[in-house]
Amino acid sequence: MVEYAFLLDEFTRLLKENQLKFTRQREAILKTLYENDGHFSPEEIHRMVARDNPDLNVGIATVYRTLTLLETSGLAESISFGKDGKKYEIGLKKHHDHLICTACGTIIEFHDDLIEERQRAIAQRYHFNMTDHTMKIVGLCEHCQRKLS
Amino acid sequence: MVEYAFLLDEFTRLLKENQLKFTRQREAILKTLYENDGHFSPEEIHRMVARDNPDLNVGIATVYRTLTLLETSGLAESISFGKDGKKYEIGLKKHHDHLICTACGTIIEFHDDLIEERQRAIAQRYHFNMTDHTMKIVGLCEHCQRKLS
DNA sequence: CTTGATGCAAAATATTTGCATGCTC
DNA sequence: GAGCATGCAAATATTTTGCATCAAG
Secondary structure, three states: OOOHHHHHHHHHHHHHHOOOOOOHHHHHHHHHHHHOOOOEOHHHHHHHHHHHOOOOOOOHHHHHHHHHHHHHOOOEEEEEOOOOOEEEEEOOOOOOEEEEEOOOOOEEEEOOHHHHHHHHHHHHHOOOEEEEEEEEEEEEOHHHHHHOO | OOOHHHHHHHHHHHHHHOOOOOOHHHHHHHHHHHHOOOOEOHHHHHHHHHHHOOOOOOOHHHHHHHHHHHHHOOOEEEEEOOOOOEEEEEOOOOOOEEEEEOOOOOEEEEOOHHHHHHHHHHHHHOOOEEEEEEEEEEEEOHHHHHHOO
16 A cells, blocks of 8 residues: 555646645544545545544535546546445555455455456457456355355 | 347236235336336436336336346346436347546447456455446546547 | 625425335245 | 235435635735
């Protein structure tokens, strides 16, 4: 995982480039996403930010606006599956994909170079200018297989 | 692609197995999904079903309920990306993955055996009982690259 | 000070649910 | 006939937007 300082640098640079402002709310949201490893819904993120910054009084609208901003600029990524809505996590990790358990909702991350390379090849085959790629493997995790049998 | 008759068989079998009923609405939704190749939102599907079955007067709630049913049972699959919500397509095609253009929203399907195999290997590595897997490559399609440059 | 950002509440969407009634089985 | 499914409308949930006000640059 990258240093928070690096992430923050990227963020401020990004904001400057687009004449956007660096606000306490935006930083709080970025930081929350960085410190809490995992995948969270906008609402969950809102709750965490509010909890950790009782002085700030961050509105849910700002969370949505900031998440969109972060995702658009590549600093955060979203994933969605089944009933659950969109979940966000910080980007700029080493690229990885996800295993998702349909029973308990657990998300496991993994990385596979062969797949990475293959994805590049496929994008090329279709003349796609690839900006991102994701893979999800859905099924039952070891734990839930035992529990259900 | 499978024959519609086969799909219908699967569907009726599934319904029977769970003591559910085979209704005109359910069939209309399955058929619409089968006949219209592509990826559609619940609302789009509702519109199409209503258009093709003016006598049926299908409610949006039924569409949601049926889509959930079809997805749960593996006869349909959903995919979601960015601003757009969940889109459904018929399952039981040869397994394939998706290239998604961020500019025009076009979805291209592709299939790659190497990736398929690799996914199986990864599921095994994590002791996952894999029921499904999806891959999305996101970027700019050939057409939009030209348009935007 | 200028301009973009925020919080709030309202609006717009999207999805789910309760219930009387209609259809399968 | 019994019981699930449906349509409708209301209830929820989710996301976006307008606007007065605030704060970063």
